[in-house]
Amino acid sequence: MIFRSIRSSIRRKVILIVMATTVSALLLSAIGLAVYDLRVYERQWTSDLTLQAEILARASAPALQFDDRDTAAKDLKLVRVRRMVLQAALYRQDGQLFATYARTDAGELPGFPEHPAADGYRIQGDQLVLFRRVVENGEPLGTIYLRAMYLPWNRLRDYLTIIGVVMVASVALAALLSGWLQSTITGPILEVARVAREVIDKRDYALRAKKTTGDEIGELVDSFNGMIADTGRRADALREADQRKDEFLATLAHELRNPLAPLRNAVEILRMPVATPQMGTRALEMMDRQLLQMVRLVDDLLDVSRITTGKLMVRRSTIVLQDAVRDAVDTVKPFLDARQHSLELRLPEAPVAVEGDRTRLAQVFSNLLHNAGKYTEPGGHIAISLERDADAAVVKVADNGLGLDPAFTESIFEMFVQVDRSLTRTQAGLGVGLTLARRLVALHGGSIAASSDGIGRGTVFTVRIPLSGSTPEAAGLAPASTQNAPRRRVLLADDNVDFANSLASLLTAHGHDVRVVHDGAEALRVAAEFLPECAFLDIGMPKVHGYEVARRLKASPATADCVLVAVTGWGQEDDRRRARDAGFDRHLVKPIDPEQLEAILAGAGRAAKAGEGAPAKG
Amino acid sequence: MADVRTRALRLLFACATLVATSLFQQAQAQARLEVSEASVKAAFLYKFPGYIDWPASTFPSAAAPFTFGVMGQDDVAAELERLVAGKQWSGHPMAVRRVNGDNGLAGLQVLFVGRGAGDRVGAVVRAAQLPGLLVVTENEKGLTYGAAINFVLLEDRVGFEVAPEAAERNGLRISSRMLAVARRVVQR
Numbered sequence: 001m002i003f004r005s006i007r008s009s010i011r012r013k014v015i016l017i018v019m020a021t022t023v024s025a026l027l028l029s030a031i032g033l034a035v036y037d038l039r040v041y042e043r044q045w046t047s048d049l050t051l052q053a054e055i056l057a058r059a060s061a062p063a064l065q066f067d068d069r070d071t072a073a074k075d076l077k078l079v080r081v082r083r084m085v086l087q088a089a090l091y092r093q094d095g096q097l098f099a100t101y102a103r104t105d106a107g108e109l110p111g112f113p114e115h116p117a118a119d120g121y122r123i124q125g126d127q128l129v130l131f132r133r134v135v136e137n138g139e140p141l142g143t144i145y146l147r148a149m150y151l152p153w154n155r156l157r158d159y160l161t162i163i164g165v166v167m168v169a170s171v172a173l174a175a176l177l178s179g180w181l182q183s184t185i186t187g188p189i190l191e192v193a194r195v196a197r198e199v200i201d202k203r204d205y206a207l208r209a210k211k212t213t214g215d216e217i218g219e220l221v222d223s224f225n226g227m228i229a230d231t232g233r234r235a236d237a238l239r240e241a242d243q244r245k246d247e248f249l250a251t252l253a254h255e256l257r258n259p260l261a262p263l264r265n266a267v268e269i270l271r272m273p274v275a276t277p278q279m280g281t282r283a284l285e286m287m288d289r290q291l292l293q294m295v296r297l298v299d300d301l302l303d304v305s306r307i308t309t310g311k312l313m314v315r316r317s318t319i320v321l322q323d324a325v326r327d328a329v330d331t332v333k334p335f336l337d338a339r340q341h342s343l344e345l346r347l348p349e350a351p352v353a354v355e356g357d358r359t360r361l362a363q364v365f366s367n368l369l370h371n372a373g374k375y376t377e378p379g380g381h382i383a384i385s386l387e388r389d390a391d392a393a394v395v396k397v398a399d400n401g402l403g404l405d406p407a408f409t410e411s412i413f414e415m416f417v418q419v420d421r422s423l424t425r426t427q428a429g430l431g432v433g434l435t436l437a438r439r440l441v442a443l444h445g446g447s448i449a450a451s452s453d454g455i456g457r458g459t460v461f462t463v464r465i466p467l468s469g470s471t472p473e474a475a476g477l478a479p480a481s482t483q484n485a486p487r488r489r490v491l492l493a494d495d496n497v498d499f500a501n502s503l504a505s506l507l508t509a510h511g512h513d514v515r516v517v518h519d520g521a522e523a524l525r526v527a528a529e530f531l532p533e534c535a536f537l538d539i540g541m542p543k544v545h546g547y548e549v550a551r552r553l554k555a556s557p558a559t560a561d562c563v564l565v566a567v568t569g570w571g572q573e574d575d576r577r578r579a580r581d582a583g584f585d586r587h588l589v590k591p592i593d594p595e596q597l598e599a600i601l602a603g604a605g606r607a608a609k610a611g612e613g614a615p616a617k618g
Numbered sequence: 619m620a621d622v623r624t625r626a627l628r629l630l631f632a633c634a635t636l637v638a639t640s641l642f643q644q645a646q647a648q649a650r651l652e653v654s655e656a657s658v659k660a661a662f663l664y665k666f667p668g669y670i671d672w673p674a675s676t677f678p679s680a681a682a683p684f685t686f687g688v689m690g691q692d693d694v695a696a697e698l699e700r701l702v703a704g705k706q707w708s709g710h711p712m713a714v715r716r717v718n719g720d721n722g723l724a725g726l727q728v729l730f731v732g733r734g735a736g737d738r739v740g741a742v743v744r745a746a747q748l749p750g751l752l753v754v755t756e757n758e759k760g761l762t763y764g765a766a767i768n769f770v771l772l773e774d775r776v777g778f779e780v781a782p783e784a785a786e787r788n789g790l791r792i793s794s795r796m797l798a799v800a801r802r803v804v805q806r
Contacts, residue, residue, distance in 0.1 A: 065665045067658070068799040137668050
């Protein structure tokens with residue numbers, strides 16, 4: 001039904017356009033011709049009649065002169081061959097009617113004028129009356145009178161008849177032609193419309209419009225087909241992404257929930273009055289492990305958000321790659337031990353220098369190691385090696401685990417993709433580790449690839465990172481020794497009472513003088529009298545927010561030297577920049593690593609700003 | 619009685635008046651016809667040169683007059699004199715001369731031999747066969763004598779007949795337009 005109306009409407013439009021063009025062109029030219037012709041008709045007819053009168057005048061001059069009415073009448077009768085002339089008359093110079101002629105077949109005619117009028121012509125309805133002096137040798141002899149038919153409307157009617165016939169013929173011809181021609185234009189368009197509707201109705205993106213011409217419409221058909229194909233691909237990709245996201249959310253919920261049960265158990269154990277110190281220690285170790293796992297998950301989540309918003313960054317400096325590998329091994333070792341894997345570490349003696357971010361590269365390798373440990377049955381063998389070839393450092397992580405269908409060597413790097421869905425959920429992870437690894441390696445200008453001899457034959461991940469031209473600098477900040485940390489005055493401002501109090505207990509236990517406040521106004525008041533050496537400020541505090549507190553502390557001479565540390569749940573580059581602008585020396589993202597805290601406090605007394613920009617994990 | 623007499627007298631008077639009036643009118647009409655006939659002939663004579671070509675050699679000089687000669691009909695001459703006063707023919711001033719015999723024809727362009735010429739007509743016409751002279755008569759045998767144009771009276775109306783060859787003999791050409799209004803055109 002809808003088809004039919006579309007079909008008929010576009011057809012009708014084309015025919016209408018052709019008809020309208022034809023008819024209006026014909027009408028305009030007809031009107032122009034008619035107007036022109038009417039003017040020409042009047043001019044020609046009057047000049048024709050004037051000539052006639054002149055001839056008559058000349059012929060009848062002797063008759064007038066020699067008073068010969070018979071000859072005059074005979075002369076006048078000559079006009080009878082002109083069928084349009086109805087009457088003719090000759091007047092003498094004294095105004096008397098001299099001779100007349102009237103057409104006998106002309107029907108009712110008015111009488112001859114009694115006296116001649118002045119020279120010239122007058123149009124009276126459908127007749128034309130003309131007077132003309134008869135002059136011989138400069139002597140006026142009389143007047144010729146002619147009355148003739150003047151029928152421009154007849155002519156116009158003839159015209160209109162011809163135009164009408166021509167128009168009907170043209171319209172018929174145009175209709176025929178347009179019917180024939182439009183199939184070449186509207187045909188393909190209708191085909192596109194039909195296919196479009198079918199695609200929408202059936203959601204079948206495999207449909208294609210047939211291309212029949214090579215002109216612009218042909219191009220349109222090509223583009224249209226291209227768009228369907230593209231839309232189909234997008235729809236598939238969206239569906240797939242959506243599915244992966246659903247799976248990811250399910251996994252995330254599960255993963256975040258997992259550590260909670262052991263944590264609750266541990267808390268219960270610690271509450272039990274009968275718990276032995278041994279049991280307490282074990283419970284605490286377990287809590288620490290589970291917390292670490294949760295922190296890792298949340299870190300991964302933050303990285304995922306950075307990847308999707310394109311804000312993932314690395315900081316470049318010349319580093320020794322062996323260090324990053326060792327960091328990664330240190331991180332993953334407990335997990336591998338728990339899975340009873342044996343780990344083989346092969347590093348060259350000479351330092352391999354690359355331009356990069358040690359923490360991020362360690363993250364890449366630990367992700368690969370973690371992945372290897374996860375996809376290898378307990379008691380497996382995992383090897384990590386570092387080599388250098390002509391222009392790149394090559395790190396290989398190999399296992400003898402589940403292996404990989406060669407078809408998946410690329411897709412495993414896509415977000416949320418997990419190859420083996422048979423894995424128990426406890427081991428599954430979020431499916432972002434490899435995506436993150438690839439992105440980080442790409443940011444270092446390197447590449448990452450997976451290879452496998454097949455299912456059950458293990459997997460090898462190969463990371464290539466360009467070598468650096470320069471030699472690495474001396475190691476950055478020496479790890480702060482907690483034992484020698486001097487006693488500091490510390491102000492802690494956070495409206496999260498639990499977080500503030502627990503951190504305060506930790507710092508007090510390390511021997512620092514700590515004051516705790518829960519809003520910005522209180523923080524400013526206490527700071528003015530307490531004069532802290534270091535202040536940890538939450539950003540989203542009641543009354544006065546953290547940026548403002550920082551600005552005022554920096555503005556006051558008494559507290560200008562205080563090291564200001566922003567403590568937030570947001571670690572995006574934008575947040576860091578705003579904190580820097582407000583006067584913060586450091587920016588930490590919750591949860592806070594106690595060691596980092598100590599490092600900051602150790603440096604707080606001396607060059608406060610030396611450590612700015614040091615890696616803040618988050 | 620007196621009434622009857624008076625009445626009879628009145629009737630008689632009326633009749634007399636009527637007769638007198640009609641007689642007078644008749645006489646008047648006759649006079650008018652004669653007058654108009656002379657003036658029509660004069661007018662025709664005056665108009666003929668408009669349809670005739672005279673060779674330039676006819677005139678001794680550019681200022682020489684175009685002269686009509688009238689013989690035997692003074693009323694026509696008088697009327698013609700009135701008509702040509704101040705008029706010109708191709709730059710030549712028009713003039714009228716009364717002619718009495720066959721001498722004195724030199725210098726004329728048109729010679730009209732009226733009814734008054736009597737039986738001298740033939741002799742005069744023959745004598746008037748001169749180059750550049752148009753001879754007009756008013757005689758049944760006028761054309762036979764050799765005149766180019768001859769007036770005829772038909773149904774009380776003045777007309778003329780033409781012998782183009784007679785004119786050509788004297789070196790004159792008569793326009794075909796004039797021939798169109800002639801009563802008769804005599805060809806040999």
